[in-house]
Amino acid sequence: MTQAHTEAGWNFDNSYASLPDTFFTKQNPTPVRSPQLVIFNRPLAAALGLQADALDGQAGAEVFAGNRIPAGAKPLAQAYAGHQFGHFTMLGDGRAILIGEQVTPEGERFDLQWKGPGRTPYSRRGDGRAALGPMLREYIISEAMYGLGIPTTRSLAVVTTGEVVIREDDLPGAVLTRVASSHIRVGTFQYAAKWGSAEELQALADYTIHRHYREAAQAENRYLAFLAEVIRRQAELIAKWQLVGFIHGVMNTDNMSICGETIDYGPCAFMDTFDPATVFSSIDQQGRYAYGNQPQIGVWNLARFAETLLPLLHDNQAQAIQMAEKALSQFAEQYYGTWLAGMRGKLGMFGEEADDVSLMEELLSLMQKHRADYTNTFLALTFDRLNGSELFATPEFAAWQEKWQARLARQSQSADDVLQLMKQSNPAVIPRNHRVEAALEAAVQDGDYSVLRQLLAALANPYAHSAEQAEYASLPPEACGPYRTYCGT
Known part of the structure; x- marks a missing residue:
């Protein structure tokens, strides 16, 4: 297994490896047959101090698949335990390997981790591999969370391996490179x-x-x-x-x-x-x-x-x-x-009043009763587009709206101030489940990543409220039925 050259911008300082060795096992990834880089986060790479041009191609695919070890890296699998659904058990990185800690030009430290690089001592009966769909899913959701301003791990790259992962079906294998402030749990x-x-x-x-x-x-x-x-x-x-x-x-x-x-x-x-x-x-x-x-x-x-x-x-x-x-x-x-602060923002309320909580809880209760969409209800309130939902036609909502408008009227901020607060508190777009599934299906079944890239572009700045984002706010057809997700292991 070879090392990738330093012109890519690698700057590792592997402090976790200085802990007692009970906390980890040194472990190289298992090389894969035919790695191909299918998605690469160039802005994140630049923020990490990496040279995106040097990694956006086959050289990067070799690194992000684990076939080549970046210069200065000290790969290891971390040991940990956990309560899973309330039951305590020994665990560890069964399908992940810490590449190392990249120090950025600003001196910030981030873990880089392969997810799906092969077996480790903590794999138990697993193969240590990952399927393409779940890795792309993590890429989409983690980057969406970053766009929403919520603390999150991030995704640097996904490569296909040219190998099959056996689960309920035979699935295309993949490796995700994850970025985190650390993986201490x-x-x-x-x-x-x-x-x-x-x-x-x-x-x-x-x-x-x-x-x-x-x-x-x-x-x-x-x-x-x-x-x-x-x-x-x-x-x-x-x-x-x-x-x-x-x-x-x-x-x-x-x-x-x-x-x-x-x-x-x-x-x-x-x-x-x-x-x-x-x-x-x-x-x-x-x-x-x-x-x-x-x-x-x-x-x-x-x-x-x-x-x-x-x-x-x-x-x-x-x-x-x-x-x-x-x-x-x-x-x-x-x-x-x-x-409370977040809900006040979502409703355009500055300051605090004693009845704010009851106003919020009453709205949520009405939303639940009338099966209103969570994100789109707040968007409708933001832009005063109160149509297209059963909720808005009810006398109960009209009574609530009157109290809400009276609350807004008592504050000194202008209507434009209220609008700006609500716009920056209510995202125009979230990764809707049917949109995520459509992107994954196109990528996994057809090798078409254009749907995924368009979705990522819409999610990158969810508070922009641009015309291009409007189509991503649409609800799934009712015929889709209950949505179910799977852990992907």
Whole structure:
């Protein structure tokens, strides 16, 4: 296996490899037969300090498939554990390998990871490979989340491998190159607490604080400050998911990033019809990870994280538990504060009034009752296009609208100020499920990536409200039936 040359702009500094080797296994990818670069994120490459022209072709395909190791990289598979649907188990990078940490010209550090590069010691009975459809899906959704301004991992490239991946059917194989601030998870700390030593747990905590939470190092109790900041970031992240109708689909503790980014886009999707009970994932039979449950699951996951830090919080376990519980009690206020601010923006409301919450909840209740589309309802309110929905023809909505307009009339901001706030709070376009499926079908079945590229272009700036985006706001035909997503493993 050869190394890719440095003229591509590789600038690796592999700090994670300095941790005790219990946290990873050095692992090279398994070369593939015939890699072909099918989508490449040139703007992201440039932001990482990479030379896009040097990678947008066969040379890049060899690197992004894992056939060539970038100069300075130290590939490894990370070990972690996790609660999957509430059940604790040993896990690890079963179909992913960390290429290394790219340091940008501005000094920022990002993990680059292959997803689907072959077996690792954590693969269990899996083949370590990935199919093209799920990798393109992650590319679309993660880049859409970035456009929406929501903290997320990103996608740099997808290559086809020229090999078949055997699942329920024979599928074309692919490798995704993912970019993240890091891949440290709640499950990484669970692994350290369960199978590592006290010194290894502390080494992981100190490393994570230094990498992501340096301000916590100055606190009287740095581990408590660390816990509090992780809770705050997750509360804000999940509130932002709720505001755009995003459903992660598999909020296991191994899928919660310590740095506060959305990670692991498996059976995720965006809600059309507003209903808190919405579940898309084919494996979530009980609705554990339904849209309306995401905040509570976030707290549950963070409690599992807090448990791992107890030995570091205080020598007295009872006091450590008390400290952790107090930190966790802040989640609700932080989540709700972010959600309220976001909802005020979506409704054009400046300042705060006592009845704001009831106004928001009444609208959501009406939306649920009349099966209104979540995104398009707020768009209709933004541009005063109140037609085409059963909701807008009801006396209940008319009564609500009167109260809303009275609320807007009491604030000093102009109508144009209200419009601008609503435009920047309500996206014109989300990755509609039927649009994503159409793009994937064209790419996977026909090798036609034009549909996917057009969709990505529409999603790149969802608050532009351009004429070109209008067609992507259309709803799926009712004949499509209930939408189901799959994890892709």
